[in-house]
Amino acid sequence: MAKILIIEDDTTFAQLLEGFLTKHGHEISLATHIKPSFKLIENETFDLFLIDYRLPDGIGFDVITHNRNLGISTPIIIMTSFNDVRTAVKSMQMGAFDYITKPVNPDELLMVIKNSLTKKEPNNVKTEVPEADFIKGKSAIADRLYEHIDLVAPTDMSVIIQGESGTGKEFAARTLHQQSKRAGKPFVAIDCGALSKDLAASELFGHVKGAFTGALNDKKGQFEAANGGTLFLDEVGNLSYEVQIKLLRALQERVIQPLGSTKHVAVDVRIITATNDDLLNSIAGGEFREDLYHRLNEFKIQLPPLRNRGSDLELFINHFVQLSNRDLDRNVKSISAEAKSLLLNYDWPGNLRELSNVIKRMVLLTPGEVAQVNALPDEMMISVNQQTMPGSSSDLKAATEQNEKTLITETLIKAKHNKSKAAKMLNIDRKTLYSKMERYGIA
Numbered sequence: 001m002a003k004i005l006i007i008e009d010d011t012t013f014a015q016l017l018e019g020f021l022t023k024h025g026h027e028i029s030l031a032t033h034i035k036p037s038f039k040l041i042e043n044e045t046f047d048l049f050l051i052d053y054r055l056p057d058g059i060g061f062d063v064i065t066h067n068r069n070l071g072i073s074t075p076i077i078i079m080t081s082f083n084d085v086r087t088a089v090k091s092m093q094m095g096a097f098d099y100i101t102k103p104v105n106p107d108e109l110l111m112v113i114k115n116s117l118t119k120k121e122p123n124n125v126k127t128e129v130p131e132a133d134f135i136k137g138k139s140a141i142a143d144r145l146y147e148h149i150d151l152v153a154p155t156d157m158s159v160i161i162q163g164e165s166g167t168g169k170e171f172a173a174r175t176l177h178q179q180s181k182r183a184g185k186p187f188v189a190i191d192c193g194a195l196s197k198d199l200a201a202s203e204l205f206g207h208v209k210g211a212f213t214g215a216l217n218d219k220k221g222q223f224e225a226a227n228g229g230t231l232f233l234d235e236v237g238n239l240s241y242e243v244q245i246k247l248l249r250a251l252q253e254r255v256i257q258p259l260g261s262t263k264h265v266a267v268d269v270r271i272i273t274a275t276n277d278d279l280l281n282s283i284a285g286g287e288f289r290e291d292l293y294h295r296l297n298e299f300k301i302q303l304p305p306l307r308n309r310g311s312d313l314e315l316f317i318n319h320f321v322q323l324s325n326r327d328l329d330r331n332v333k334s335i336s337a338e339a340k341s342l343l344l345n346y347d348w349p350g351n352l353r354e355l356s357n358v359i360k361r362m363v364l365l366t367p368g369e370v371a372q373v374n375a376l377p378d379e380m381m382i383s384v385n386q387q388t389m390p391g392s393s394s395d396l397k398a399a400t401e402q403n404e405k406t407l408i409t410e411t412l413i414k415a416k417h418n419k420s421k422a423a424k425m426l427n428i429d430r431k432t433l434y435s436k437m438e439r440y441g442i443a
């Protein structure tokens, strides 16, 4: 049983969730707005937060930031409409545990809650995933990527891994460590996006008792924990300017000074950093120190977005189906042509993380051996159709075709892919619907 705070302004839906989760043994508190929820969060201890992305007085991110500043590392699940997925993936960078798209599927919700409760680690220290759960891919772009990794791994060079959210930067960092002389020593991964400004220095460099209010005992920092090994700083661009100065010093002088201590501790740590953004923009904006950037950027690895990985997409789909079969005790052996076509044509803004979530959901919703298109989020189809719309806005024929295509897609969704029903709703016969679907490439 877990104590869960739901922040959702749609009260009917919130009560539905409350009833459902109470029935599954959880204890639920409800809030409809962000501000009053802060009071609850400060006064009570929860095991999990389930938060709507759009709320009347803010967005789900505000709660993430609030918790981070208070040093609260309770997992957060963001509930978002599919249209907000692009921004929701950002919540992952900020330390939210997971997201789930609306309309919320009850089985999926239970699965996501179970995952986040079992992996309840402080969200700034990342949990390790078994190596067998990863594959490298076979495309030319994957070959080039792993050539670079093989080349730089055995050296002691600092590496910046750049890539969109969910492209597998942490996996790349772990691979670098495993292929280095430091493999027998610790690999410590820190999510700088989930660290509050105040806690970042203490987390990295440690502190002595009494260094600040709340420092009740001496604490070793992650630099010391990683001694002899590799320290992976994810979202390094989020470190404050003061911590950047301390980090630069640690790298240049190979010593750290815990907060409140006069002692210097020698450390031998290889630094690998990751960033979603081009840090050069942050340098130009004065938020990131140029000297630190050059110290960190002895070698740069660019991770490609999933939409540019060509044939790897299909490999990843099959890989995630196998993992999901194992984890969810399912037996999905194939994917229908319609569903496959959607998966291959969608542009995956949340990259491997989004793909893994969508496949997990698909497998969960497939009791038999063949996954069908209705196990995929409906909005994926709309998004794919919008991406492939032809013509410019001044081309009347193309515009009419676009409207027709969108209308057909949306009606098919409303009719739960029953084509006879969809044809009736569109006031055309089934044959015409089939020929139009074929013409517009609607799966």
Ligand SMILES: Nc1ncnc2c1ncn2[C@@H]1O[C@H](COP(=O)(O)OP(=O)(O)OP(=O)(O)O)[C@@H](O)[C@H]1O
Residues within 6 Å of the ligand: 092, 093, 129, 133, 134, 135, 136, 163, 164, 165, 166, 167, 168, 169, 170, 171, 172, 234, 274, 276, 352, 353, 356
């Ligand atoms: N090569 C891979 N094979 C299989 N799964 C992978 C691979 N790389 C990443 N993943 C999966 O994709 C998800 C995102 O990976 P990861 O956390 O490494 O991405 P990231 O780029 O560090 O994300 P962020 O920018 O949000 O920190 C994880 O669930 C991970 O298990």
